[in-house]
Amino acid sequence: MIKRFIDLKFKELFNSWIESSTVHGVPNIFRNKNWILKFFWTFCVLCSSGYCVFNLTKTLIDYFEFNVITEIRNERMASIQFPAVSFCNKNPFNLGKNGTIIDFLKKEILDLKNNISTLNEKNENTFLSLVDRDFHFSKLVNKYEHFLPNVSFGLNEMIVNCEFQINECNKQNFEYFWLPSYGNCFKFNSGKNSIGEKISIEDSKIPGKKYGLRLELFSGFLNKDLDLIRSSGINLFIHNHSTVIFSESDSISLSNGFEFDIVVSQEYSYKLSKPHSNCIKDPTSINSFQSDLYRKSIELYGRYQQKTCLIMCYHEFIKMKCDCYYPEALGATYNTSCNSNHQMKCSQNEYLNYLNSDHSLKCFDMCPKECETFYYKTMLSFADFPSPYYAQLMIDNPTYKDKWNFSSSKMIKKSVVAVNIYHDDISLTHVNETPAMNINQLISNIGGILGICVGMSILSVVELLDLLIKVLFHVFKKINSAQVQSRNES
Numbered sequence: 001m002i003k004r005f006i007d008l009k010f011k012e013l014f015n016s017w018i019e020s021s022t023v024h025g026v027p028n029i030f031r032n033k034n035w036i037l038k039f040f041w042t043f044c045v046l047c048s049s050g051y052c053v054f055n056l057t058k059t060l061i062d063y064f065e066f067n068v069i070t071e072i073r074n075e076r077m078a079s080i081q082f083p084a085v086s087f088c089n090k091n092p093f094n095l096g097k098n099g100t101i102i103d104f105l106k107k108e109i110l111d112l113k114n115n116i117s118t119l120n121e122k123n124e125n126t127f128l129s130l131v132d133r134d135f136h137f138s139k140l141v142n143k144y145e146h147f148l149p150n151v152s153f154g155l156n157e158m159i160v161n162c163e164f165q166i167n168e169c170n171k172q173n174f175e176y177f178w179l180p181s182y183g184n185c186f187k188f189n190s191g192k193n194s195i196g197e198k199i200s201i202e203d204s205k206i207p208g209k210k211y212g213l214r215l216e217l218f219s220g221f222l223n224k225d226l227d228l229i230r231s232s233g234i235n236l237f238i239h240n241h242s243t244v245i246f247s248e249s250d251s252i253s254l255s256n257g258f259e260f261d262i263v264v265s266q267e268y269s270y271k272l273s274k275p276h277s278n279c280i281k282d283p284t285s286i287n288s289f290q291s292d293l294y295r296k297s298i299e300l301y302g303r304y305q306q307k308t309c310l311i312m313c314y315h316e317f318i319k320m321k322c323d324c325y326y327p328e329a330l331g332a333t334y335n336t337s338c339n340s341n342h343q344m345k346c347s348q349n350e351y352l353n354y355l356n357s358d359h360s361l362k363c364f365d366m367c368p369k370e371c372e373t374f375y376y377k378t379m380l381s382f383a384d385f386p387s388p389y390y391a392q393l394m395i396d397n398p399t400y401k402d403k404w405n406f407s408s409s410k411m412i413k414k415s416v417v418a419v420n421i422y423h424d425d426i427s428l429t430h431v432n433e434t435p436a437m438n439i440n441q442l443i444s445n446i447g448g449i450l451g452i453c454v455g456m457s458i459l460s461v462v463e464l465l466d467l468l469i470k471v472l473f474h475v476f477k478k479i480n481s482a483q484v485q486s487r488n489e490s
Contacts, residue, residue, distance in 0.1 A: 029041045029042055029045065045454070048453045048454055049453070049454060051453055052449055052450060052453035052454055055449045055453070056446060056449055056450075059442065059445045059446060059449065060442075062436070062437060063437050063442045066275045066276045066435070066436075067276075067435075067436035067437070068271075068272055068276055068277075068433040068434065068435060068436055069433070069434050069435075069436050070431065070432070070433055071430075071431070071432050071433075071434065072429065072430070072431050073429070073430050074427050074428070074429050074430075075427060075428055075429075075430060076425070076426060076427045077426055077427060077428055078205065078426070079203040079204065079205045079426065080203060080204050080266060080423065080426050080427070080428055081201055081202075081203055081204075081241075081266070082189055082201070082202045082203060082204045082212075082213070082423075083189065083238050083239060083240065083241075083264055083266070083376050083421070084187055084188065084189045084190045084191075084237075084238075084239050084240065084241040084243070085187070085188045085189060085213055085236070085237070085238055085421055086177075086185055086186065086187040086188070086190075086236070086237040086239070086245060087158075087185065087186060087215070087217065087234050087235065087236050087237070088179055088182035088183070088184070088185035088186075088234070088235045088251075089152070089153045089158060089182060089183070089184070089219050089220065089234060089235075090182065090219065090229050090231060090232055090233050090234065090235055090253075091153075091219065091220055091222075091227060091229050091232065092141050092148075092152055092181070092182050092183030092184070093105060093109070093144075093151050093152060093183065094151065094152055094153045094157065094220055095109075095223060095226050095227075096220065096221070097150070097151065099150060101144075101147050101150050101151055102150070102151055105144060105151055106226060108140060109140070109226050109228060110225075110226070112133075112136050112137070112140065112228065113226075113228060115136075116129055116132055116133050116136070116228075130230065131348070132344075133228060134181075134328075135326075135327060135338075135344050135347075136344075137181075137228055138180050138181055138326075138327035138328050138337075139327045139334070139337060139338075139339060141180055141181065141182075141183050141327075142180055142327055142332060142333060142334040142337055143334045144183075145178065145333070145334065148178060148183050148184050149184075152183040152184040153183075153184055153218075153219075153220060154184065155171055155174055155176070155186050155194075156171070157218065157403075158186070158217050158218050158219070159171065159215070159216075159217060159218075160216040160217065160218050160394075160400070160404070160416060161214070161215070161216040162213075162214070162215050162216075163213075163214040164188075164202070164212070164213050164214075165202075165204075165206075165210075165211050165212070166210055166211065169188070169213075171194070172193050172194050172195075173188065173189075173193050173194070173199060174186045174187065174188055174193075174194055175187040175188075175190045175192045175193065175194065175196070176194060179245075179330075180327055180328045180329070180330070180332060181328055182235060188213065189201060189202045189213075189241060190241050191241045191242075201241055204422075204423045204426060205426065206426070207422070207423050207424050207425050207426055208422060208424070209261065209420045209422050210422075211422060212264075212420060212421050212422025212423065213420070213421045213422070214418075214419075214420050214421075215418065215419050215420075215421075216416055216417070216418045217234050217416065217417050217418075217419070218404055218415055218416055219232055219233055219234055219256055219415060219416070219417065220232075220415060221411075221414065221415055222414075231253070231255065232255070232256050232414075233253065233254050233255040233256045233417050234253075234254045234417050234419075235251035235252070235253060235254070236251060236252045236253075236254055236262075236419060237250050237251055237252070238252070238262065238264060238376050238378055238421065239376060240374040240376070242303050243305065243374075244301050244305060244308045244330070246307075246308075246311060246330065252378070252380065254417045254419055255417065256413065256414055256415055256416060256417050257384070257385060257413040257414065257416075257417070258382045258383065258384065258385050258417060258418070259382060259383050259384075259385035259386075259417075259418035259419070259420070260380060260381070260382045260417070260418070260419045260420070261380070261381045261382070261419075261420050261422075262378050262379070262380050262419065262420065262421045262422075263378065263379040263380075263422065263423070263424045264376055264377070264378055264421060264422065264423055265376070265377045265378075265379075265423070265424075265425070265427070265429065266374065266375070266376055266377075266428050266429070267374070267375040267376075267377060267428075267429040267430075267431060268372075268373075268374055268428055268429070268430055268431070269372070269373045269374075269375065269431040269432075270371060270372055270430075270431070270432045270433060271369065271371045271372075271433050272371070272433045272434075272435065273371050276433070276435065277369070277371075278368050278369070279368060279369045279370060279371040280304060280368050280369070280370050280371060281371050281372075283303050283304035283305070283370050283372075284298070284302065284303050284304070285298075286298045286299075288304070289304075289368055291365075291366040291367070292366070293309050293312055293313055293316065293363075293366045293367055294309060294366065294367065294368075296312065297309045297312060300330075300331060304370065305370065306367050306368065306369045306370060308330075309363075309366070309367035310360075310363050310364070310367050311330070312329075312330070313359075313360075313362075313363035313366060313367060314354060314360075314363070315329040315330075315332075317350065317354055317359055318338075318347050318350050318351070318354075321346065321350040321353075322338060322343055322346035322347050322350060323343075324336065324337055324338035324339070324343050324347070325337050325338065326338060326347050385413070385416070385417070385418050386409065386412055386413065386416070386418075388409060391408075391409035391412050391413075392409075394406050394412055394416075395407065395408070395409075395412075
């Protein structure tokens with residue numbers, strides 16, 4: 001009896017809900033007495049519901065793919081950070097100096113030059129000879145790392161003229177560092193001075209050559225009996241002040257006898273982190289990612305860079321296979337770098353194995369991308385330097401006579417390079433990622449699909465909940481009444 005009553009009451013509630021429902025089409029199935037119209041409305045509701053399910057599925061798949069929209073915009077600003085500018089002499093040794101260490105160095109260079117000349121006679125081309133030269137020469141630079149102030153070019157020896165934003169440069173604001181291939185190097189606008197103290201980063205507020213960094217750099221006079229370099233001049237690096245630079249991939253090669261104009265533009269890129277990508281939000285935290293290379297990168301340089309990590313991964317591969325670092329590896333010392341011919345051959349063979357293996361893909365697994373990156377794009381042009389007029393000014397200058405003893409335009413052209421680094425527009429290019437669909441858009445899309453296909457809205461869901469509450473209320477009410485009646489009868 002109770003069951004029959006519940007069934008009747010449920011049917012009554014259901015019919016009442018159907019007839020007043022805001023869901024389009026369904027009430028017409030029950031209201032119509034004509035079976036043809038019932039079939040017609042049933043067919044329409046089924047087709048519309050199928051289309052609704054298809055679009056809902058597609059919307060949910062699109063959302064959980066976590067696609068992004070990339071926005072690129074250029075914004076002019078009152079001021080913009082001037083890049084860090086680093087430079088190294090292509091010739092790491094100043095063999096014009098005197099001293100016991102220089103004498104030992106000259107002897108080692110002569111021995112190395114004779115050995116390379118012997119190998120050159122056996123090689124098919126000079127590039128093969130350069131491979132041997134690069135290995136042994138980098139090893140030699142590593143060996144004399146602690147003596148570089150005595151055997152390499154100092155800042156005062158290299159800078160002929162320096163001007164930043166119409167003012168003469170303060171040479172105390174150049175930070176010293178060294179690279180395995182080039183020896184002594186110097187960095188302007190790194191945030192540190194010559195003794196490692198923190199200083200403010202310089203900004204650019206006015207575009208143009210006069211308001212940037214202007215340098216004239218002396219790279220020395222070549223000695224055909226002692227020099228082992230392939231080309232003379234300066235290697236220049238333009239980078240963010242926190243970036244680690246690599247001699248093998250980051251430099252701009254500047255040849256003596258020319259004036260170079262380098263126009264700089266800056267780009268800031270922001271990527272979305274998980275679940276949109278696996279990029280690192282905090283590249284200074286050792287806990288942002290779990291890999292040995294990531295941790296080592298933070299420990300060595302204080303800040304993570306994917307590029308640094310990937311290059312380290314290659315050098316660690318050589319270290320694992322040959323038990324030594326290639327001499328050009330950052331952080332390699334004379335004691336940890338490959339020194340013997342056997343180790344050199346090993347490193348060359350393992351380089352080929354690295355290229356033919358999938359280890360580079362494993363490196364990407366250990367070296368995620370940073371979410372925030374700064375790029376400096378450059379545009380370079382050059383002209384002959386110096387002009388006869390300017391050469392004469394340099395020759396007649398008493399300071400230059402005492403320091404570099406310039407006696408002719410040809411002499412200047414063979415030993416000096418000029419470079420101007422500046423912004424042509426005080427602007428920043430932003431490359432930002434935003435979610436292709438956020439949670440609000442997902443809810444709106446679902447609502448739109450349900451509304452256009454079956455006429456549902458949030459209130460339709462409330463109506464369904466209302467029906468369920470009424471059904472449960474009547475079920476519990478009748479069960480409770482039956483139990484009371486049973487107790488009274490007993």
